[in-house]
Amino acid sequence: MLVVFAGLMIYATLHLPERGNPEAPMHQELNLVGKPVAGAYFIQNAYRDAATPNMVTVVLADYRSVDTLGEVIVVFTAGVACFLILRRRETDDS
């Protein structure tokens, strides 16, 4: 079954845009219906918007800051989860 799955996946990838092609939809400035595409916008405007050269940082902490907030909360959740699962009595101060 896994082999079949692999075959199907590889078949599906054949219809993806070629790797590294700058003409791929996600690298365009406008998409098929004429709306701006995020990646190009970030490259062009990141420094202007936040005075920070590292585009990844800007995207991370400004454009998509809620993703990052979610990420921090995921980490926090993991901490709470491990606490719940593993820790014993140590915090028992009664």
Place this chain on the structure above:
Amino acid sequence: MNWLVEIVLYLLLLTTALLALSVRDLLAGAAAATAFTFTMALLFISMGAIDVGFTEAVVGAGIVGVYFFAAIYQTSRGTRD
């Protein structure tokens, strides 16, 4: 030239992945998994994703590796499969 390096890295990835899953010593498996993530980090960097590569190196090879060892330390090391 660049993509030759990449192919080597891909092959390394496949090797380490299979190795990590097939060895019977879990500690060796964990080491292989760490190698896998580290190769992954190299591959990221070779593709120009320096941030991702850096993170993968710190986290995958560092923190996750430590967690692996700690978990194995807390449980058992041998396995039948």
Place this chain on the structure above:
Amino acid sequence: MIELLHDYYAYWAIMLLLVIGLYGMLIKKNLMKKVIGMVIFQNSIILLFVAAAFKWDATVPVLDAAHPTENVANYLNPLPHTLMLTAIVVGVAIVGVAFALLIAIYRNFGTLEEPELMERMRGE
């Protein structure tokens, strides 16, 4: 054919990795092996995103005066990179919780082998 190989070999390798990871998660009987499979599985998806962000002849997404930003093809797409930063962190969090569960299981049942575990659970 070479063209096809050149354009798509990365994806194929990624799909192979994916299936290897899936195999580890579903077929392997040792729970630690399942976690290793999970790491492989997640990383292969991350790799797919990063491979998708790749453009030939482009530079890293850090502003560089030598490359004007007007030409988008000069820089790699920073969006997937950002997403994958998050995905890596999420992956670590999951692995951490998985280890916590493994330790808890081992404390309770003294084994991480699935068949034995099932046997001992049935005894409850």
Place this chain on the structure above:
Amino acid sequence: MTDPWTHLAVGILLPPFFGALVAALFPDRRRNGAWLAAVVSSGLTFAASLGGLAYAVIEGPVRYHLGGWQPPMGIELVMDPLAAFFCAVVTGMTFFVFIHGRSVVERETPHKAVPFYSAALLLLGGLLGIVLTGDLFNLYVFLEISSLAGYALVAIGDRRAPVSAFRYLILGTIGASFYLLGVAFLFMETGSLNMNDVAEVVPVMGESPATLAGLVLIVLGIGLKMALFPMHGWLSDAYTYATSTATAIIAPIGTKVAAYVLIRTCFHMFDPEFVRAEIPLADILGYLGAAGIVWGSIMAIAQNDLKRMLAFSSVSQVGYIALGVGLASPYGLIGAVLHTLNHAVMKACLFLVNTNLHQRLGHTRIDRLDRTTRIRMPWTMAAFTVAAISMIGLPPTAGFFSKWYLVLGSWEQANYVFLGVIVISSLLNVVYFFRVLEKVYLRSDGEAYDDASEREDAGVRREEVRASMLFPTLFLGASLLVLGLANAYIVIHVIRPMIPAGL
């Protein structure tokens, strides 16, 4: 410049997260503070959801741009009636379970009440994020928040709980990763992560195996999270071995939100016609749902533990929702959405009853329940009765009406299999609920029915659970009747506006 009420979108999302973070600050001896944080924040977000629902229904959908960035750049929250409705359902149930849980949590998870509340709130926040977000990747992040919190909540419980939690984690991760893989395909094909953009681009782009693969992977991943029929294995153990409050929190809402994503993906992001024409995805979903309904019911009959029975019944009820989605018609959607609400209320009520029983009796084994149970806890059992009747789907309780719409939808498409399944499963529900009711209300076989046993019954003291636990149970039970009678109002004013134009 913007209507201040549009901030309700983010107002729904934030309280649980702040609540979780603040709750974690309390030391164990101040655990009541954590409880208060949980109740207050879930109450706040419940109020905000109701407000948001009213706003979305009256004023139309809200698109809230987080960080002030336009959608393809930034992330947007979409608070349309569908999303607000699901938020209200999810937060409402959690709110009542929190009120109910105060003493139970302390007893069931000694010294860990604080992280318990924190994790529960994170679960709630994650689910709300899934519902509200309009961004594919953001959804993944929230999905993982809720999943991680879910694993943690499931892992505390009896000795077997970590094992079931680990299985849940493996399958949940596969599900979430499939989802992410699907997102990768869609992203590479369309160049956008915004659901709205994807919805616009896909028809222009035309069909492509890669897009289809993306869709299938997303549905597959969400199906895993939703415990859709062949992928339901994790659910029963996870619900059974967890503590009762944890189950009461997760069970009513966890699978519902996955169902929501399914609705969003199949009807909003992709044109329903596309879904129907390219691959019989909707049909497959429907038939899987039907299979799940029957399978879950049969398994529920075989169980001896009340909690486990309810868990299998969840598999079956999720099947109803999938069946409604699979019908891919207005009636099907109405049925699915209405059933989400009804089932959430029913399951919350039933699991609270389960908790109450566990609190007083120390077990929830069906073969050890008898009429003294009812004499001791008459109100709890009354709530159970109402909820059971609703689960069976008898009028005028809420459960009947969601089935009614599903029946209408099945007739509309002349799908006799679905129709038969709905009928048969109701009968199976009768079997497993009346088995309990008979035990609780009637004498067991051959037991003497005379004055002596009457006196014996009179000797059993009434020891109902405390008011803070009883009130939410009864409230949910009573609201089943209200929901049943008010369903037309809900359908016309709230659910109708959700139906996408394409259907």
Place this chain on the structure above:
Amino acid sequence: MPIAETYSSSIPFWALVVSLLATPFILWSSRRPNLREFWTLLAAVIKFALVLTLLPGVREGRVAEFVLLEIAEGIELSLRADAFGVFFAVIASGLWILTSFYSIGYMRGHHEKKQTRYFASFAVSLSATIGIAFSGNLLTFIIFYEMLTLATYPLVVHSENREAIRAGRQYLAYALTAGLLLVAGAGWIYQMTGTLDFTPGGVLEEGMLSASGMRVLFFMLLIGVAVKGGIMPLHSWLPAAMVAPTPVSALLHAVAVVKSGVFGVVRMVGFVFGPEVMGAYGLSTILAVFAGITIVLASLIALRQNNLKRRLAYSTVAHLSYIALGAALLNADGFTGGILHISTHATMKITLFFCAGAIIVHLHRENVTDLDGAGRAMPWTFTAFAIGAMGLTGLPPINGFLSKWFLCMGSLDAGAWAVLGVLLLSGLLNAAYLFPVVYRGFFCFSNQFEGKGEASPFMVVPLTITAVLSIVFCLFPNVLFGLFDLASAVADSVLGTH
């Protein structure tokens, strides 16, 4: 087709809920039996009075309507007190008063347990029955139909022994399956017509479905209602349910529940399918065949029953099919006779059950063969029993004669000789299984009941009243409530004749 003038009135609603409102009071005063039964009687009297206030309007051809709320999209929870509904409601609520009195005597005389649950369930059942009577559309009907199922379940399992629990399970299995088929069928009809309102003459039209589709739909709905109506082969829960206390058997299993079933059959035939569709697709023949077989078979089985209540139960099964048969004839006399039989059978059969209950409580006898000489101990009771038996057989001057007369006329009218034969044959069979009881009571000498007098007046008075009513309604069919006019009005409205 006469368009009934409708007016808005909340009386049907109040008539419906009054017994529902009494339920909490009944539960609350569980420790004070007198107060508890006071509530029951109060509710019964108020309900009857409210139903009676609807009567004049209905006789003038006006229909009280009350829309409570929209119960599902496009469908309202509407109560319509049309002639047929009021007809049924008058019978059910009127007999409830008598049954309540009788229950008090019976339950106390028999030292039954759980009397509070009993009275509460009884009150809810009555509400559901009135709801069925006044239902303005199929969905409302289904809602009350299921409510009735649930409310009577505690009554069936009342004695909580193994037999009762088994009977309860059987009852639930039959009734809930039936309810689901009704739901499914209702969904289909709504899908086709966009309405579920009960319309005189039917909502379905020829050509809406293929012949086989129409038959399937008819079977779904028929099975749905026929389970409660006890049409064979779906009758078997009814004799099993005779383990319930006798007043339950009397009111619910001779009047309210089973009559709800046949009421539903008539509603389906006359108000959903309509005579044209019924005739065009041969559906009436199907119904007639089932009903006819039921009548003969059930009568034959009744002959073999020694347990008095079971014998009466099979008799009930047979007589319910009279009503279905009347509806299946699809002409004015048939309809009138069938509908009239709802009322006539109610008074007669309740008399018989009351008698059986009195015998059980007072003489502790359940079998027919043990009743030698009982008539001398309980002359009133056995006289009443004789009247009921005569009525069921179809002898004048008991009202059973009247309805049977019309049924026979209808079958002649329709040229259905087989139906006529069935009716006559069943009359003979009725005599064969009922008169032995009377015979044993009065003419077989035994002194086993030496010194036993009549049962308590709580029981004797109601059964005397119902027996007298049986006679009165034959001699003066329009007296008090104008039942005959109502029945023929219903027939007219369905068939579109004047």
Place this chain on the structure above:
Amino acid sequence: MTHKSVSIIILVASRALARVIQLFGIYVIIHGHYSPGGGFQGGALLAAGVILMRMAYGREASQSEVSTGAAIPLASIGALLFAGTGLITLAFGGHYMDYGAVPVPGIEEPIVRYYGILLVEFGIGLAVMTVLVAIFDDMLSVPPEERVEGGAPDESSDPVPVERRNPMTR
């Protein structure tokens, strides 16, 4: 792992290395605007330093940096710093997380965003560091030799087929 190592080389090397790693971590957080790195990577590095100390010196080491009991509340504060920043922007009438909406006199909007990002990165760093350490602590909260108590399987019926040797000391 849970106790102080016996090897002097490990002790000295880890102490030195840990400080370097932590310093580098702080640098990575602050310099994330210009080069790869940011709150997460820096936080992970800081955590790595602490974990290294704990691995070498036992569980009680470096408690002053991240104490075991206070880790989760500290993480909560870190995340609150992040989420609270968004709340401030909301208070100034912007959308959630719209740093530009905060009117800081004399500073242009992009610069406000610049500092907003920095603030957020600190929050991330704090949360990530503490949580990663907390998970490590939790994993080692019960040393292997004590773990028989409280729910280990019945030893008499269980032949203990698993290795109990400490994999780290081999």
